[in-house]
Amino acid sequence: MPAPVEVRSPLWPVCWKSCGNCAGEGAFVTEVLIAPGDIVRFNQTIVRTETSKVSTDVPSSVAGRVVSVHVQVGDAFPEDTLIAMIERDAA
Known part of the structure; x- marks a missing residue:
């Protein structure tokens, strides 16, 4: 059986870093839509x-069974x- 894959937050768009309006205050988790199993x-x-400016849906980069979840509502959500x-x- 293959080892589980780490699913990580994406890199933020360059515009977020350059203007500072969105990324300056940081992102946080508002909903966790998965659970182990x-x-x-x-x-x-x-x-x-x-x-403070945008809501974002974060997709899974792989298909499969969730082994563990490492974020919860209210957590800071930096890159990676x-x-x-x-x-x-x-399959």
């Missing part, structure tokens, strides 16, 4: 985040945050 599809929204460990689909 859930089956997720590739590109399925697994977390929702928010800044570990969101979950997912065991890839064998």
